[in-house]
Amino acid sequence: MRFDVYTPLLVSLLLPLISPVIARRVAPALAARVLTAAAVLTAAAATWSLILLTTALLGEAPPVVREAHEDGRPLADPVPEVIGLAACLALVMVVWRVQRAVRAERRTRRALRRLCEGHPRDTELVVAACEVPQAFAIPGRPGRILVTSAMLGALAPAERRVLLAHERAHLRHRHGRLVTAVTLAAAANPLLAPVRSAVTFLAERWADERAATEVGDRDTTARALARAALSARPGCALNFADRAVTRRIAALQTAPPPSLWPAAAAVLALGVGAALFAADATDDLVRLLFNALT
Template identity: 35%
Template sequence: MFDHFVWSVLVVPPLILLVVRLLADRLPPAGAARAVAWSAAVVAAASTVNLLLFALKALAQVPAVAGVFGWSATVVMADTAAEPWAPWLSVALLAAVVVSVTRRWRHHRDVLALGRSAGDGTALVVLPDAEAKAFAVPGRPGYVVVTTGMRSLLTDRQFDALLAHEQAHLAGRHHLLARLAGTAAAAHPALWWVAKHVDYLLERAADEHAAVEVGSRRTVAHAIGAAALATSGAGATPAGSGWSVLHVAIPQGIVPRRVSLLLTPRTWPAAGLLSLLPAALAAFSVVWSVEAAIDLVELLMAASRR
């Protein structure tokens, strides 16, 4: 069983990170966000299943447990005799995953509740705040929150671009992909950068939608630049620090890339084939998890005959 642990827990998650780096800006952002987020979620789930299976093996090799179920603890233990630490390490890692994912889900819930507290039933909420902030709050219906500080920095055309960007987040239900990728990152630390890249792809997808809506890629680029300059160095709100997809601009390096891609649009050759790479890795990870489950069942059946 140890080879399944190695592939699903130790090898495939870093591999998908490398694939995502390879695919950066080589796919249409909306489709890439979906492919990467779902692939990361599947890889994280497969890794967690492997940890669960090894944790069950750790329990199965405890003599008291083996006595209750009528199998040989020695036979179960012998399967990983060369790696006796692996089952018990899996118990600790599984516990860490449960705690991490639970905390992430609670954080997402609290951030969403905080954003919704600003709503008044209208599609656009303008808050009297000198700090420049703008974000979309998903829901039924969702709405856009903009502070007076942000509004005063933008021309009418730039403000239209900002609203189109945030409306794209709502229409595309981008918060679901952000939550999916964030949960995957909580389940496996190697997927942290992958989740950040999903945030970036969602921002790029909203940029492209806004450019079509306002009819000017340059106007959207200027709006992004103005928003980024206004928010750089400013203290983040709880919503902003917790859920980057709520913001029109994510600082620290990616804004120049977004502006550059708006001003120099690309074509996407072989996009369909490239998007299959993360999906193939995810499928590969699932296969290893299924085989690990089969191996555990066969091991317990063999131990029951001793």
């Protein structure tokens, strides 16, 4: 346990370092999936490691441990007490951050759903009369696409097709679930914040590629992104940010990235490895307590 329990924390440092490379070189759909899976596994393993580390605080509290001391049986602390205290404090922060992230996610979902109230359930596209160019994919049953009249007015007919195809891709491939999962993982483990940024970017790149495939023209897709970016406030439509949209336009002007399965498998192996090491640390702790109490 002395070494295995810290491995998920080490993976939490490695995963953010490689996520930008994976985001650039691996097909967006594959990269988004493996990075999300690895982040969730790593966050869960790191949280469980914190729980294991708090065992240093057990001391004399549990009756079974107290009995072991009274009988003269040795019970060595798995880790120093100061580390257990730090882990306990970290666990409190994990719970607080995850609860806050869940509440924020629910507030956002409710606010977006309210914008579509009053429309028939089978209405996919909702156009709002607004002077601010915006577009959103609103997940749910059914999923909706909310577009403002200003955004539609800023785009040519072919570019509107790109916009709608992009938002449909978000709904069809459930990008909201991926982003939510990696957001909660980053809330539980702040070291994974760069992975969340990478997955958010990859979800947009994934939708860009699907829109380009549906429209059949990568140049038109790139022009639609550029025109919408010039019209929209940062972060409003198609998840625009100056640097991110530049990278997305540049990616559309080249061939789609390959599905590098070995690289994707290596990323996923990091998350699986973190979970396995946490499981091994659990087994070590159980054996230590069993040997001391029998």
